[in-house]
Amino acid sequence: MENQDFNVQEYVKQMLILLDLEIKKDEYQDGVIANFERIKSIAELVNNFTLPESIEIAPTFEP
Structure with a gap:
């Protein structure tokens, strides 16, 4: 499966909204x-x- 169009920054922003998480942009995002x-x-x-x-x-x- 190849998805070269995956935008990590947009994914993180959308997940913050979806999960109702607040991450301080300057410190952690x-x-x-x-x-x-x-x-x-x-x-x-x-x-x-x-x-x-x-x-x-x-x-x-079985390991």
């Missing part, structure tokens, strides 16, 4: 946006990793 940028980068790595067709879902997780 830039940090929250930066963290979501990092999360987006990590998620893209995971989502773009292709698995072979022979992989089967395990019924239980």
Whole structure:
């Protein structure tokens, strides 16, 4: 799944409204946006990793 149009800053602003959260813009909002940028980068790595067709879902997780 590729979504290059995802705007992290707009996403954070919309979630603040949806969840009725108040984050002080000067103190914290830039940090929250930066963290979501990092999360987006990590998620893209995971989502773009292709698995072979022979992989089967395990019924239980055993470390």
